Amino acid sequence: MAQYLVKRILFFIVTLFIISLIAFTVTVCSPGDPVDRIFSGQGQEQQGIQAGAQARQKLRRELGLDLPVFYFSIGSIGEPDTLNRIYPAQDRSFVKKLLARHGDWNAVSSYYRSILLLRKELDSIQVDTGIAPVAAAEMKLMCAALLQPGSESNFIIEKMKLLARQQLEEIHHNAAAIQSAYETMERQTPGLQRYLFSLHFHPKNQFHAWLFGVEGKKGILQGNFGVSYISKQPVLSYIGDRLPWTIFFSFFSVLLAYAISIPVAMKMASRPGTPFDKNMSLLLYLVYSVPVFWLATLLLMTFSNPGVMQLFPASGVSPAAGYPSGASFLEKTRITLPYLVLPAICYCYAFVAFLTRLVRTSIGAQLGQDYVRTAFAKGLSRRTVRLRHVLPNALLPAISLFAEVFPLAIGGSVIIESIFTIPGMGSGIYQSLQSQDYPVLVCIFTLTGFITMTGYFITDILYAWIDPRIRYA
Amino acid sequence: MMPAVTTKLKSRRSRWAAAWLGFCLFISLAAPFLANDLPLYARVNGISYFPALHPLNLVSSDGRMIPASRFNWRGNDAFCIWPLVQWSPSATDMKASLSAPLESKHILGSTLTGNDVASGIIHGAAVSLGIGIISMLIAGLIGISAGALAGFAGDNGYRTPAVAVLFLLFGTIPAFFYGFYLRAEILESALREGNGFTAVLLSVMVFIVVVFLCWRLGLLAGRLRMLSKQIRLPVDLLISRLTEIFASLPRLILIITLSALARPSAMNLVLIFGLTGWTEIARMTRAEMLKLRKGDYIRAAISQGIPTRRILLFHALPNIMKPAFISMLFGVAGVILAESSLSFLGIGVPLETVTWGSLIAAARENFEAWWLVVFPGLAVFFTIASLNILADEIG
Numbered sequence: 001m002a003q004y005l006v007k008r009i010l011f012f013i014v015t016l017f018i019i020s021l022i023a024f025t026v027t028v029c030s031p032g033d034p035v036d037r038i039f040s041g042q043g044q045e046q047q048g049i050q051a052g053a054q055a056r057q058k059l060r061r062e063l064g065l066d067l068p069v070f071y072f073s074i075g076s077i078g079e080p081d082t083l084n085r086i087y088p089a090q091d092r093s094f095v096k097k098l099l100a101r102h103g104d105w106n107a108v109s110s111y112y113r114s115i116l117l118l119r120k121e122l123d124s125i126q127v128d129t130g131i132a133p134v135a136a137a138e139m140k141l142m143c144a145a146l147l148q149p150g151s152e153s154n155f156i157i158e159k160m161k162l163l164a165r166q167q168l169e170e171i172h173h174n175a176a177a178i179q180s181a182y183e184t185m186e187r188q189t190p191g192l193q194r195y196l197f198s199l200h201f202h203p204k205n206q207f208h209a210w211l212f213g214v215e216g217k218k219g220i221l222q223g224n225f226g227v228s229y230i231s232k233q234p235v236l237s238y239i240g241d242r243l244p245w246t247i248f249f250s251f252f253s254v255l256l257a258y259a260i261s262i263p264v265a266m267k268m269a270s271r272p273g274t275p276f277d278k279n280m281s282l283l284l285y286l287v288y289s290v291p292v293f294w295l296a297t298l299l300l301m302t303f304s305n306p307g308v309m310q311l312f313p314a315s316g317v318s319p320a321a322g323y324p325s326g327a328s329f330l331e332k333t334r335i336t337l338p339y340l341v342l343p344a345i346c347y348c349y350a351f352v353a354f355l356t357r358l359v360r361t362s363i364g365a366q367l368g369q370d371y372v373r374t375a376f377a378k379g380l381s382r383r384t385v386r387l388r389h390v391l392p393n394a395l396l397p398a399i400s401l402f403a404e405v406f407p408l409a410i411g412g413s414v415i416i417e418s419i420f421t422i423p424g425m426g427s428g429i430y431q432s433l434q435s436q437d438y439p440v441l442v443c444i445f446t447l448t449g450f451i452t453m454t455g456y457f458i459t460d461i462l463y464a465w466i467d468p469r470i471r472y473a
Numbered sequence: 474m475m476p477a478v479t480t481k482l483k484s485r486r487s488r489w490a491a492a493w494l495g496f497c498l499f500i501s502l503a504a505p506f507l508a509n510d511l512p513l514y515a516r517v518n519g520i521s522y523f524p525a526l527h528p529l530n531l532v533s534s535d536g537r538m539i540p541a542s543r544f545n546w547r548g549n550d551a552f553c554i555w556p557l558v559q560w561s562p563s564a565t566d567m568k569a570s571l572s573a574p575l576e577s578k579h580i581l582g583s584t585l586t587g588n589d590v591a592s593g594i595i596h597g598a599a600v601s602l603g604i605g606i607i608s609m610l611i612a613g614l615i616g617i618s619a620g621a622l623a624g625f626a627g628d629n630g631y632r633t634p635a636v637a638v639l640f641l642l643f644g645t646i647p648a649f650f651y652g653f654y655l656r657a658e659i660l661e662s663a664l665r666e667g668n669g670f671t672a673v674l675l676s677v678m679v680f681i682v683v684v685f686l687c688w689r690l691g692l693l694a695g696r697l698r699m700l701s702k703q704i705r706l707p708v709d710l711l712i713s714r715l716t717e718i719f720a721s722l723p724r725l726i727l728i729i730t731l732s733a734l735a736r737p738s739a740m741n742l743v744l745i746f747g748l749t750g751w752t753e754i755a756r757m758t759r760a761e762m763l764k765l766r767k768g769d770y771i772r773a774a775i776s777q778g779i780p781t782r783r784i785l786l787f788h789a790l791p792n793i794m795k796p797a798f799i800s801m802l803f804g805v806a807g808v809i810l811a812e813s814s815l816s817f818l819g820i821g822v823p824l825e826t827v828t829w830g831s832l833i834a835a836a837r838e839n840f841e842a843w844w845l846v847v848f849p850g851l852a853v854f855f856t857i858a859s860l861n862i863l864a865d866e867i868g
Contacts, residue, residue: 011714018718018722030734074649076650097658195655197646285865289806290854293830294846297837297850298846298850301836301840301846305840411725411726412725414725415818433729433733444726445726445727452722
């Protein structure tokens with residue numbers, strides 16, 4: 001048993017790692033720049049554009065965004081492995097495209113650096129003397145145009161040199177430097193270097209910082225999932241209120257399903273072959289095929305519709321106006337109960353159908369066994385045989401399903417919670433998708449994956465514990 | 474597959490199920506001819522046209538040439554033969570907004586913006602069945618190969634030179650480089666645009682080809698005396714673990730999370746369902762293959778000296794098709810359920826595409842419009858139930 005446990009734990013950790021990989025990929029690939037987001041919240045540039053750019057670089061280094069992304073990276077020999085340090089994302093892709101076209105990193109980097117140098121010189125000119133602001137602004141526009149891929153760089157550089165010679169004498173040598181760098185670069189073509197791969201290892205990288213945390217910032221494993229884009233609160237506390245509802249509903253519906261299906265299955269199995277048995281089987285099969293969202297919408301339209309029948313409230317889990325003051329716990333439960341009926345039905349009907357058929361088949365299989373015949377031959381009553389001997393053996397596969405249901409319930413919770421507006425994790429993931437709140441999305445995905453893995457893990461352990469044959473398979 | 478398909482369907486309910494599925498298949502294939510707002514055949518001023526088939530062909534009206542899709546077929550005195558349902562799913566008819574069935578010319582009713590429900594059901598069948606079947610074909614390909622390999626080779630049945638395994642493992646690095654890194658921009662733009670399918674497929678092919686070449690190199694290297702140490706590769710163990718990993722990913726949540734990154738499209742959905750749904754098929758195929766290996770005719774074939782590849786393809790595979798096919802049917806039911814749930818929530822297919830789920834979602838605001846819930850819902854219910862019943866019956 002211990003050996004099986006160890007194997008399962010190892011497997012659990014591996015799958016958790018894969019889930020975290022996927023979550024990290026979503027974090028990295030999500031559109032929008034974290035630095036921009038923070039800056040746009042804080043107000044505009046204080047002392048000119050240069051200060052803003054430097055502050056952004058600093059923030060970026062603090063957030064750890066200039067580190068390489070993962071532990072190892074594959075690149076071509078001609079490229080350096082430090083491209084992440086180039087800040088605005090368009091500049092990075094521009095440099096990559098240049099590299100793809102010209103191959104030699106030195107030439108490309110000196111060209112890029114000369115453009116940046118010109119921009120810095122222009123900024124310092126504006127700050128110091130304020131000479132020829134129009135010309136400087138035009139020069140800046142030309143710099144920006146140069147940094148776009150697909151521009152006619154030759155033409156723009158000629159214009160730059162002309163403008164510099166006419167109006168901005170101080171930076172004429174910068175423009176000349178750009179031109180020479182450009183010409184050197186244009187002469188290179190990507191050689192064999194581009195098509196040969198090389199492997200780089202980075203012990204310090206964004207994934208490591210995200211998962212384990214660095215000094216000063218906690219990682220995922222210590223519970224730091226970042227800050228929500230919409231509400232600016234730490235994500236975990238924001239989600240913390242939603243988790244209990246989802247867990248409560250999953251648990252509650254599973255227990256309800258077991259409570260309903262086992263007696264029904266026993267009743268079916270006690271009269272095998274009768275119309276009751278056959279019809280019930282077919283009915284359960286059909287019930288199992290009903291889509292959740294259809295049933296939910298039908299139930300709402302029928303039972304929560306003021307026009308038809310208003311037995312249950314239409315949405316939410318508690319009265320919108322709040323509970324009457326001074327209500328006791330029992331009172332609150334009584335008031336909340338009608339809100340829970342329809343969602344509970346939607347959560348558990350499929351599992352009831354599945355479980356009943358499973359237990360029915362299982363009981364049927366047990367009834368044909370020899371030990372049952374022995375028990376009857378010994379003179380035990382039908383009731384004793386059914387309850388004390390057949391049922392425990394028949395319930396073996398059903399019990400192991402107990403933990404496996406949670407993962408499925410979480411997936412189904414997205415639909416049910418969205419329709420009935422239950423404030424749980426499922427509607428949380430849907431809302432964060434709509435509002436593009438990526439940290440919350442990633443957090444819910446990770447937590448859901450974790451709960452799913454735990455569910456399957458507990459299932460395996462339970463199954464091995466109850467049925468010794470599994471351990472030695 | 475032939476034994477599975479030509480099994481006589483004995484019970485009455487499975488015959489109804491097969492009939493309904495055949496009907497769905499028919500209306501999804503014939504959708505443009507059954508529900509269209511262009512007539513099938515029309516004659517204007519003595520010239521015959523087929524507007525439903527060629528909506529872009531030019532039609533002359535009062536001396537001008539306009540495309541058939543914009544010509545006013547109902548107004549002019551043209552002789553037209555209309556399809557069964559005279560609206561396309563996106564055609565809006567504001568005069569008959571939210572009309573009940575049999576109240577207006579919309580047989581099964583219409584939505585708030587005047588879209589016809591019958592037309593939506595017909596075209597929605599095409600979307601749902603298309604996504605279900607294609608994704609399960611992909612899943613079947615992956616699952617049957619994985620399961621057959623795992624079951625046939627077992628843990629001890631495959632001996633290779635250790636060098637070859639090393640070459641295989643290290644070969645993933647250049648494979649990744651040539652397949653994905655060098656194509657990074659193409660892939661990124663294709664995925665964001667929504668037609669990532671072909672781009673990803675090409676990258677995956679490049680990956681597989683490079684890995685295969687490295688593997689062959691490794692086998693060649695294994696012929697040298699120095700490097701010829703043989704090991705037994707635990708194929709079964711590796712593939713089973715891989716299957717379990719893929720099986721424990723939460724699928725719906727994964728799709729919702731990934732749809733935050735890429736633009737919604739049917740092709741992306743097909744890709745995701747296909748790449749995550751193969752685990753059941755692999756499990757069934759592996760179990761069946763394990764059972765088969767104990768039988769005598771495989772052993773007889775091996776003892777005759779028939780090469781392993783041939784045994785797998787021509788002796789073993791035809792007999793394990795039946796459980797694999799049953800798993801695929803269950804898989805299609807699951808995919809149709811997942812896809813309609815997603816389009817009910819507004820994720821997955823683009824919002825302009827009309828599917829069964831989006832019709833039911835339109836009823837959430839208007840509770841009185843029972844026809845928006847009942848008819849598409851019955852369509853989904855019948856399809857899923859039929860697939861389940863059929864799969865149960867064959868197995």
